[in-house]
Amino acid sequence: MSRLRTTLKRYVGMRQGLGYKYDGPARRLSSFVTFMEARGADTITTDLAMEWVTLMGRQPSWSIRLADVRCFA
Structure with missing residues (x-):
């Protein structure tokens, strides 16, 4: 499991722990992490x-997807 994937799991857990359902953003961010892993990147860049x-x-x-990444970054 990549560092980004581990960080994502912790981030989603934190958001859900605060009472957010966070299903849609979690799916989109998982897709983003898969994209990052495919490129061998471990740092989020613009x-x-x-x-x-x-x-x-x-x-x-695009604005929804970008907002998800901005909050995660």
Whole structure:
């Protein structure tokens, strides 16, 4: 398990512990971590975040995906 994946599990657990359902963001962030792992990256950068945000979906969904990554970073 990568350092990012471990950090994600802890982050999602913390958010859920605070009472958030956090299912949608958890799925999106898991996809982001998979993307990062495929590139061999262990540090979140603006370039990688923007590449992932714009890979899928239409422009209106980009802001949601970017907000998820910003909070996680």
